[in-house]
Amino acid sequence: MTTQHHADRASWRRRNPAEFLAEVDVAVVGFGIVGIGHAVAALDAGKTVAIIDRDRRPIGASIRNFGHACVTGQVGELADLAYTARRRWLELADRVGFWAAETGGLALARSARERNILEELADDRGERVRMLSADEASRTLGTDGPPDLKAGALLRDDLRVDPREAVPKIAAWLADQPGTTVWPNTSFVGSEDDVVYTSRGPLRAEKTYLCTGHDLDYVAPELAEECAILRCALQMTLVEDPGVRIEPAVLSGTSMLRYEAFSQTEAARGLREELTERSPDLLDIDANLMMTQRPDGTLIIGDSHEVRSTQEPFLEESTTGTLLAHAERLLGLGPGGLRPRQRWQGVYATSRDRAYLQRDLSDHLSACVVTTGVGMTIGLGLAERSMR
Numbered sequence: 455m456t457t458q459h460h461a462d463r464a465s466w467r468r469r470n471p472a473e474f475l476a477e478v479d480v481a482v483v484g485f486g487i488v489g490i491g492h493a494v495a496a497l498d499a500g501k502t503v504a505i506i507d508r509d510r511r512p513i514g515a516s517i518r519n520f521g522h523a524c525v526t527g528q529v530g531e532l533a534d535l536a537y538t539a540r541r542r543w544l545e546l547a548d549r550v551g552f553w554a555a556e557t558g559g560l561a562l563a564r565s566a567r568e569r570n571i572l573e574e575l576a577d578d579r580g581e582r583v584r585m586l587s588a589d590e591a592s593r594t595l596g597t598d599g600p601p602d603l604k605a606g607a608l609l610r611d612d613l614r615v616d617p618r619e620a621v622p623k624i625a626a627w628l629a630d631q632p633g634t635t636v637w638p639n640t641s642f643v644g645s646e647d648d649v650v651y652t653s654r655g656p657l658r659a660e661k662t663y664l665c666t667g668h669d670l671d672y673v674a675p676e677l678a679e680e681c682a683i684l685r686c687a688l689q690m691t692l693v694e695d696p697g698v699r700i701e702p703a704v705l706s707g708t709s710m711l712r713y714e715a716f717s718q719t720e721a722a723r724g725l726r727e728e729l730t731e732r733s734p735d736l737l738d739i740d741a742n743l744m745m746t747q748r749p750d751g752t753l754i755i756g757d758s759h760e761v762r763s764t765q766e767p768f769l770e771e772s773t774t775g776t777l778l779a780h781a782e783r784l785l786g787l788g789p790g791g792l793r794p795r796q797r798w799q800g801v802y803a804t805s806r807d808r809a810y811l812q813r814d815l816s817d818h819l820s821a822c823v824v825t826t827g828v829g830m831t832i833g834l835g836l837a838e839r840s841m842r
């Protein structure tokens with residue numbers, strides 16, 4: 455397949471091969487978690503690798519998220535990918551030297567239905583999901599928790615990294631590995647056979663992986679349309695250390711709507727209606743109310759969801775207000791108990807008909823894009839599978 459045309463292509467094709475930026479076994483486009491995962495997997499398979507990214511450093515979805523590998527929340531094939539990714543995260547944390555903690559996740563139930571969902575999951579998953587009483591849940595949380603707390607469940611296999619540390623550190627580590635070249639500030643503009651056209655000139659790669667995340671439509675618009683890939687924008691807030699230590703990632707009732715391990719339980723029937731009744735403002739912004747604490751004590755709080763082909767760049771203050779007010783309640787803090795330090799928008803690829811796209815477009819070109827909000831959970835698993 456030939457991707458987007460570029461004005462200079464004809465002149466590049468006439469160039470002497472010595473003028474290629476690089477000649478490698480594998481080229482990877484994008485240094486988010488998906489691209490970086492592909493680069494590491496290729497390197498481990500003994501291949502030479504070139505990584506290009508249009509930015510100077512990772513600033514995409516992979517550093518804007520919770521850093522939560524939501525392993526327990528996945529079912530079927532995604533669960534297999536998540537367990538592979540979990541192993542790869544831990545290996546990489548050792549090799550590269552970044553924080554990755556087997557903290558698990560903590561799901562909080564605030565109604566009988568939510569408690570039933572967790573119990574059903576615990577029955578199904580055995581020792582991987584442990585039910586907690588309301589007291590045990592609030593002790594694990596390190597705060598009183600919400601006044602209506604009914605129970606909790608500890609999701610043993612969930613893993614956490616600091617998103618602002620992990621991917622940039624892997625990218626820097628990759629740049630130092632023999633056999634790897636990294637081309638920051640370099641855009642992929644198209645490819646033909648084994649020649650990859652970039653904004654700095656052509657390179658030659660036996661295989662190229664497009665790991666561009668939600669911007670796939672910029673380089674392969676027809677593929678993005680065929681796979682119904684759109685952009686999902688999320689509003690996030692970093693708040694000052696509230697003076698408590700919360701080890702696990704904290705999930706709420708809205709998380710139970712989103713992750714299939716919860717939403718596919720019998721007990722989850724009627725959950726949406728219940729939450730619409732209890733917290734209509736959260737449903738209005740399609741929230742997944744959750745939080746993770748970074749090693750410095752700051753809390754990442756999110757998130758809202760809005761799906762469009764092109765996103766508004768403007769953050770709605772009311773959305774942040776809704777998320778913060780509910781986060782304060784979840785922690786049992788009064789109004790104003792959380793002090794915002796930063797707000798940002800994150801965008802990921804989403805599709806109504808698939809959780810990821812992993813496809814050979816020609817003998818020399820493949821695309822790999824996670825099309826739901828679980829790239830930190832399954833991205834490294836997909837990368838390992840690409841190299842098989």
Ligand SMILES: Cc1cc2nc3c(=O)[nH]c(=O)nc-3n(C[C@H](O)[C@H](O)[C@H](O)COP(=O)(O)OP(=O)(O)OC[C@H]3O[C@@H](n4cnc5c(N)ncnc54)[C@H](O)[C@@H]3O)c2cc1C
Pocket residue numbers: 483484485486487488489506507508509511512513514515516517518519520521522523524640641642643665666667668669670672673688689690756757799800801802823824826827828829830831832833
């Ligand atoms: C707010 C938020 C919270 C989330 N929370 C979680 C979570 O807790 N757990 C979880 O599992 N997942 C979570 N996700 C989803 C996860 O972050 C994404 O699925 C994942 O990071 C996508 O990784 P990526 O490598 O595909 O994309 P990105 O990290 O966006 O990387 C894509 C890279 O491609 C580069 N690129 C694009 N086009 C070109 C081009 N033409 N030429 C060169 N380079 C190009 C970009 O510059 C970018 O660096 C969250 C996402 C967001 C936004």
